[in-house]
Amino acid sequence: MTIDGPGDRQSKNQRREAAREKAKQLREEQRKKEVRNRAILISSLSVVVIAIIVGVALVIVSTIRPAGPGPQNMASDGIQIGTGFVAETTPALAAGEDPVPTVNDPASGTVDIRVYLDYMCPYCGQFEATNNTQLGEWIESGAATVEIHPLSILDRSSLGSKYSTRSANAAACVANYSPDQFWDYNSLLFQNQPAENTEGLDNQKLKDLAGEAEVTAQGDIESCIDDTTFRGWVADSTSRALEGPLPDTDEAKVTGTPTVLVNGEKYTGSLTDPDAFSAFVVQVSGEAYSTATPTPTPTAG
Known part of the structure; x- marks a missing residue:
């Protein structure tokens, strides 16, 4: 042990x-x-x-975000084109300022046409293609003024590129810097209208079209397009149109594009028949100005 x-x-x-x-x-x-x-x-x-x-x-x-200042010559949220395609000049809206509706003189006999549109809207494209020529003739002769309100409703249909906002901003840039070329630029935007559910035109193409319209202050417009200077105003003016009220009409608000008002009455006819629209204009102008001249006359399709 x-x-x-x-x-x-x-x-x-x-x-x-x-x-x-x-x-x-x-x-x-x-x-x-x-x-x-x-x-x-x-x-x-x-x-x-x-x-x-x-x-x-x-x-x-x-x-x-605070509201951005608006473009010059669009105090009503639209730009009015008159005789000779000359734009009605107005000061820019200050940030947060309410728009100032355009005042037309019924005694003048000039028909007041207002168009609320989106540059990606295919129905707006149809109306434009159908009626551009006769609208231009009425403007040039002094028979009518056309006030154009660019809206941004279809941003969701441009694959994230926000084409409705960018194109409306581009139009506002032209209105601000080169208003008398606005009609031509507006026409070119529709002649080159992209299809829905595409990215739309890029900024370079929007700038190129401004050159085709022979705008003045090309450099300022190009910077304005690249910077989307008036995107805040585009959003605000679109909200105002969709929420209403619309001035000088019984239509409460824009419920779709194009919304076309002739002396305050909404056109609900064919977008592809120029005679139908011309007849509506003649009817409305006749009701308001039974003795006034000049009066738009139907244009053969």
Whole structure:
């Protein structure tokens, strides 16, 4: 039989002490690890919270962004084209200022035609292709004025390029810097109208068309198109048209494009028959100005 001596008992005590020390070290390392993990978790959560706050702030800022100033010559939210294709000049709307409806003199015998349109709207394209020539003849002769209101309703149909906004902004740029070329530019936008559910014309093409319209201040217009200078006004004027009221008419608001008003009466006839629209104009102008001249006459299709 072997009996443990004093040296053996001391060795066992030392081993116990070493085990306790090792356990203590492990507990301390575990504690430090937990502290580090907690710090990392808190830091990560802080980053996420900050990102959420920034995102929400951006949404709020974009939602309540201050209204931008409008273009010159569109104080009514539209530009009126008169005899010789000369635009009615008006000052720019200040930021947040309400539009000023165009005032027409019934005694003048001139027919007041207003068109609310979207440059991506295929029905607007049909109306334009059908009636551009006779509208131009009425304008040139002084028989009618045409007031054009560009809207941005179909941004969702341009694959993220916001073509309705960009094209309406481009039109506003021309109205601001070269108003007497607006009629030609408006016509070119429809002659080159893109199909729905495409990206639409790029900014370079919009600038090229301004050159084709022989605008003045080409450089200013190109910068205005690239910067979408009047995008805030486009959004505001579109909201005003969709919410109403529309001035000088019993129509409460725009419910679709094109909305065409002749002396305040809405045209609901064919978009592809020029005689139908001409007859409507003659009827309405005859009701309002039974003795006035000149009066638009039907144009053969």
